[in-house]
Amino acid sequence: MSTRDRIIAAATEMMQEGAPRLSVRAVAARAGVGASTLRHHFPTQRDLINAALTATYDAAMPDERIRDTSMPARERLRECLRRLLDPFAEPAEAREVWTNLLRMFAEAEADPKTRAGYQVLVGEAERRISAWLAILEEEGALPPGDNATRSDFLLTFIDGLSIARALPPSDQRLEDETRSLAFAVDAVFDVVSRARPPQ
Structure with missing residues (x-):
């Protein structure tokens, strides 16, 4: 699994668990990457959330x-x-x-x-x-x-x-x-x- 995919998987898991906010640090820690690496793939928090939501629907449908x-x-x-x-x-x-x-x-x-x-x-x-x-x-x-x-x-x-x-x-x-x-x-x-x- 690529680094980007690991980050998306971590964010998706946290959303499914009901996390009220997707903190960059928390998602990076869950994915086992540094915050700077996460920012490289997803420059904004909105980019990260959008990717996680899209992945959720791609998997479900x-x-x-x-x-x-x-x-x-x-x-x-x-x-x-x-x-x-x-x-x-x-x-x-x-x-x-x-x-x-x-x-x-x-x-x-x-x-x-x-x-x-x-x-x-x-x-x-x-x-x-x-x-x-x-x-x-x-x-x-x-x-x-x-x-x-x-x-x-x-x-x-x-x-x-x-x-x-x-x-x-x-x-x-x-x-x-x-x-x-x-x-x-x-x-x-x-x-x-x-x-x-x-x-």
Whole structure:
């Protein structure tokens, strides 16, 4: 593993453990490198955080399955979206993940750097979903449409499912979740999205 990869791995581990701040010294110590070496690879703390967030999503959301045309397109998209829920697998894990996210990003006086970090997190998810939709559109499986709006819709839907996983489970949670996820994917395929109104 390269020095850069070790630094990113250390930062990612600390984020997953709920560290409220990624101190350069703490990340360098975890990675077993000097602070100057870390600064060589990541001149600013924002560069480090962005790289760690991107690595987190790259690991959580591999793209290979979306290109597997031996599977129906809707099934491929459902499978990829379900990967977004992997950190929220069981109620205990889901509550821990949400607690850490709230601690990091939802404080009343969140500073600009924290807010920027959250935007990177959301942006990575939106980028990945938009890429999946573009792949399906290019192969002709998905009707042309406003993929930005479709991505917003799917990400909002996934956020809701992830919160539901943190709540006391019902006996039919997995069945209900599977049915709801299929409904959301069908909506994206079957409804021609209108263009997003001008801002």
